[in-house]
Amino acid sequence: MTKPKAAAVIYILMLFACLMSHTARAALPEYTLILKNHLFYPQVVDVPAGKKVRLVIENQDAEPEEFDSFDLNREKVLFPGRRTVIYVGPLEPGIYDFFGEFHPNQAKGQIRAVTEGQPDVD
Amino acid sequence: MKPNRVFYGALCLLTLLLSARAVADGQVVDRVYHPYVLANEHRLEWRFMSRQTSEENYLAQRVGFGHSVNENWILELYLIGERDEQGNFGLEAYELEARWMMTEQGQYWADWGMVFEVEKRHGQNQWEVASGLVMEKEFDRNSLTLNWFMIYEWGENIHDELESEFRVQYRYRWMPQVQPSIEFYSGENYIGLGPALMGLQRFDGQKQLKWELGFITELSNIGKDHTLRFVLEYEF
Numbered sequence: 271m272t273k274p275k276a277a278a279v280i281y282i283l284m285l286f287a288c289l290m291s292h293t294a295r296a297a298l299p300e301y302t303l304i305l306k307n308h309l310f311y312p313q314v315v316d317v318p319a320g321k322k323v324r325l326v327i328e329n330q331d332a333e334p335e336e337f338d339s340f341d342l343n344r345e346k347v348l349f350p351g352r353r354t355v356i357y358v359g360p361l362e363p364g365i366y367d368f369f370g371e372f373h374p375n376q377a378k379g380q381i382r383a384v385t386e387g388q389p390d391v392d
Numbered sequence: 393m394k395p396n397r398v399f400y401g402a403l404c405l406l407t408l409l410l411s412a413r414a415v416a417d418g419q420v421v422d423r424v425y426h427p428y429v430l431a432n433e434h435r436l437e438w439r440f441m442s443r444q445t446s447e448e449n450y451l452a453q454r455v456g457f458g459h460s461v462n463e464n465w466i467l468e469l470y471l472i473g474e475r476d477e478q479g480n481f482g483l484e485a486y487e488l489e490a491r492w493m494m495t496e497q498g499q500y501w502a503d504w505g506m507v508f509e510v511e512k513r514h515g516q517n518q519w520e521v522a523s524g525l526v527m528e529k530e531f532d533r534n535s536l537t538l539n540w541f542m543i544y545e546w547g548e549n550i551h552d553e554l555e556s557e558f559r560v561q562y563r564y565r566w567m568p569q570v571q572p573s574i575e576f577y578s579g580e581n582y583i584g585l586g587p588a589l590m591g592l593q594r595f596d597g598q599k600q601l602k603w604e605l606g607f608i609t610e611l612s613n614i615g616k617d618h619t620l621r622f623v624l625e626y627e628f
Contacts, residue, residue, distance in 0.1 A: 277556045340568050347431040357498030
């Protein structure tokens, strides 16, 4: 087999392996936020440090919003009337800002990653 | 980490390393793709690449327009211009590109996507199709991104051949406007490495300007071979 053909076979095997590795889904801690009148409720969410979590954001407004956070490295459109899942972490203890791009002065919030027994991240 | 993830991770890494010196006779240095697609997005893109060797300067530019068709797919159409052997710069090719976000960001051990490209040379019966596997892994404020392309080209006056290209970017997300990185490119007869910067500036709503700037030096040959590349991307 020539080298490019061998590379192609490995490529396909790798793609298959990568798809297979994503079939299992572990249960993650889940936190729900509501977006209403361009405000996030709650505005501050405490999550455990060092663990991956699911943020479920329900956009109750009539228009889309865009969740944006450089700190969390996440950007996601929140469609009106829908629940959107954003996977976050594992995070170091600290405060991570996020905002809505279409209403950046109103739609603001923070994720506080806290160590168990040490709720003060400041 | 579960044992099967370790196994698949090791398999992925091994196959990427084995393929790192595969066949490619085009310009290997390009942008490193990330596996993410944002819904409701339109984008205008300008890519510039200048490769200076001891003998010549190779210049290529492309402009593109992209539109995300849903939360997982984006289509982008490019016009590609290159400087020919007579030193004239003109339209050389068209390309249609589709990118697929295969997994939600952060859901799994790494994020995965694919890139599909079809390119036709302007005025000639020469074609190229490519499939690229894209992976990104976050480590705190660092991101490691891998691209592996399989490319097949055919048509008049060229050899029908299967090629492979490999790209790696290690990026530190320092601040939105300035994110330094190291980039690595590989194809046959080409191994390149160099520093790069990327960043973005937000405006109202979804509007933002992204940029990338990289200077890649060829490592496998003795002669001079440097590539300057930059990308400007306006998203709206």
